[in-house]
Amino acid sequence: MTESTLEQPKPGIASLLPDELETPPLSLGQLTWRRFRRHRMAIFGVAVVVLIVIYAFGGMLVFSEADANHAETGNALRAPTREHPFGTDTIGRDILARTIYGGQISIIIGLTAMLVEVVFGVTIGALAGYFGGWLDSVLMRITEAVLVIPQIFLLLVMARYFSQSIPNIKLLGRTFSGSVLVIVFVIGITSWPYLARIVRAQFLSVKENDFILAAHATGTSTRDIIFRHILPNISAPIIVSATLSVAAAIILEAYISFLGLGVRPPTATWGNMLEGAYNYIDTAWWLWFFPGILIAVTVLSINFLGDGLRDALDPHSRSA
Amino acid sequence: MNPERILEVKDLCTRFHIAEGTVYAVNGVSFHLNQGEAIGVVGESGCGKSVTMMSIMRLIPIPPGEIARGQVFYNHHDLLELSEAEMEHIRGKDIAMVFQDPMTAFNPVLSIGRQLGEPLRVHLGLDKEEIRQRSCELLDQVGISDTKHCLEEYPHQFSGGMRQRAMIAMSLACSPSILIADEPTTALDVTIQAQIVELVQRIRQQMNMAVIWITHDLGVVAEIAERVLVMYAGFIVEEAQVDDLYENPRHPYTQALLAALPRVDRRRDRRLQSIPGAPPNLLVAPKGCPFLQRCQFAFDRCRGEMPPLIQVGLNHQAACWLDVTTGEER
Numbered sequence: 001m002t003e004s005t006l007e008q009p010k011p012g013i014a015s016l017l018p019d020e021l022e023t024p025p026l027s028l029g030q031l032t033w034r035r036f037r038r039h040r041m042a043i044f045g046v047a048v049v050v051l052i053v054i055y056a057f058g059g060m061l062v063f064s065e066a067d068a069n070h071a072e073t074g075n076a077l078r079a080p081t082r083e084h085p086f087g088t089d090t091i092g093r094d095i096l097a098r099t100i101y102g103g104q105i106s107i108i109i110g111l112t113a114m115l116v117e118v119v120f121g122v123t124i125g126a127l128a129g130y131f132g133g134w135l136d137s138v139l140m141r142i143t144e145a146v147l148v149i150p151q152i153f154l155l156l157v158m159a160r161y162f163s164q165s166i167p168n169i170k171l172l173g174r175t176f177s178g179s180v181l182v183i184v185f186v187i188g189i190t191s192w193p194y195l196a197r198i199v200r201a202q203f204l205s206v207k208e209n210d211f212i213l214a215a216h217a218t219g220t221s222t223r224d225i226i227f228r229h230i231l232p233n234i235s236a237p238i239i240v241s242a243t244l245s246v247a248a249a250i251i252l253e254a255y256i257s258f259l260g261l262g263v264r265p266p267t268a269t270w271g272n273m274l275e276g277a278y279n280y281i282d283t284a285w286w287l288w289f290f291p292g293i294l295i296a297v298t299v300l301s302i303n304f305l306g307d308g309l310r311d312a313l314d315p316h317s318r319s320a
Numbered sequence: 321m322n323p324e325r326i327l328e329v330k331d332l333c334t335r336f337h338i339a340e341g342t343v344y345a346v347n348g349v350s351f352h353l354n355q356g357e358a359i360g361v362v363g364e365s366g367c368g369k370s371v372t373m374m375s376i377m378r379l380i381p382i383p384p385g386e387i388a389r390g391q392v393f394y395n396h397h398d399l400l401e402l403s404e405a406e407m408e409h410i411r412g413k414d415i416a417m418v419f420q421d422p423m424t425a426f427n428p429v430l431s432i433g434r435q436l437g438e439p440l441r442v443h444l445g446l447d448k449e450e451i452r453q454r455s456c457e458l459l460d461q462v463g464i465s466d467t468k469h470c471l472e473e474y475p476h477q478f479s480g481g482m483r484q485r486a487m488i489a490m491s492l493a494c495s496p497s498i499l500i501a502d503e504p505t506t507a508l509d510v511t512i513q514a515q516i517v518e519l520v521q522r523i524r525q526q527m528n529m530a531v532i533w534i535t536h537d538l539g540v541v542a543e544i545a546e547r548v549l550v551m552y553a554g555f556i557v558e559e560a561q562v563d564d565l566y567e568n569p570r571h572p573y574t575q576a577l578l579a580a581l582p583r584v585d586r587r588r589d590r591r592l593q594s595i596p597g598a599p600p601n602l603l604v605a606p607k608g609c610p611f612l613q614r615c616q617f618a619f620d621r622c623r624g625e626m627p628p629l630i631q632v633g634l635n636h637q638a639a640c641w642l643d644v645t646t647g648e649e650r
Binding site for chain 2: 209210211213215217218219221228229232233
């Protein structure tokens, strides 16, 4: 009797249970990641942002804050050397150490200003979009009022008005100038209108869906409908907008600090390191080159990251 | 109130104030529902079936909607008088609803488990583990296997039939005493339709739950309902036990509706009958009988006065000035 080889189940694919052959369900997060990682510039952006965060926060281990603020007037305006790889500034502080500590402040300002913006923008947009009626009219007129004033002027006026009204604060073992808080608040309070409009528009369209009616019919409260049903549906535009506004906040901080109305020395930021550097554009390029290139690279990378997120989260770009 | 009656709707009127004027969607609808009873509500599209049910659930958007008058008694409370917070406790717990299109009735970004657990969390205050347990039982009850796996899945990974099952599971979560099914089988294919009808029948018997089944499919009604309400242009025009209605329709509209049904015992070369004309414009305040323009029996009295529901037999009422079997005026 000859035995057919077919009767012997081979180990391997054939012995897999049907259950194991099935692909596991992908969560929305996994789907997004699949699309995101195909976006080369976005991956590049993420890598650079990670490097810059390591630079700004890992640098703390090499240089102390005292190093960053230590002035050696005899050693002012030295070009990059072995001792000071990025050179020294007008009063002899080490620029490398200052870009590290300045980077921390710039990143923290970017993130916290974004948080302020998201809290304001989402709250106002959600209230206006969900409830509609007179509340919508009032909130949207306020939004438009903020929108028609050029942001830069508003920033400068508010920064000037509020500066030095807040004492220094101690956080994470560092002393922050009170002006950091002012800047965060001022940037946040002037940039929410765009987000509020996006959120309102999204609420207007999502709240008309059948599943919102179905949620009402199961007795879900209005608060739960707003936060548990509608917000998760519009997280994509909020995430993208928030990412891009981190970059915008870093630029704005640099802008006001450059004009001398932002974060006060001795607390370093990339922006206030540029302050005064314009007098030395020809003679001491290292004063503006290092903080300038860091701002540019950071903002560019965050924008790439935001673009990648937009493509990955946008349901209309499923082609990727 | 009869102790058996769990829901009693009296003279319900719902209107919508829109740019073009006022839409008279529901015009004085009265009916009742007994404990554990299944009633069918039939009528063509736009005749106020859904708006009636939405008014009972207080899900009409106000404005532009307005519940102009009427009472809805549930457990001796008039639902129309309750505060929004009190109403939230009723929705999903005492009166649950299943929607027409299972494709859009689930939130696409939340997992099935999360949505199924919502009424359990909101109404019964169960903790995570209990919700998980109960959700599995519910899915099991509606015939979905591999429940643990399904809880993690998202609506787009479910087929239409499965979603409607999940939707029914969700509506059953708090063991409601009334289930309002708003055309739950319209968006499904026929085999799935039959399964869903059977499922609801089974669960109704198990849980002694009353069911209001809205549909425009007279065949489905015959299978599920004990009593049928026929609606036309925001009015109930006939109410009868289901067999009685089919054998002995007493309103011209119901007659025309039944005559329009394709039947296996009729000659095939004959064309299907239809009802000439279109339903009346709901933007005009109703005066007289709404079926007037399409009715072959219409006479002067129909023009001036809307007939009330008149008792025409045991548990059988029709809103017509004419006894259509004899041709006599009432």
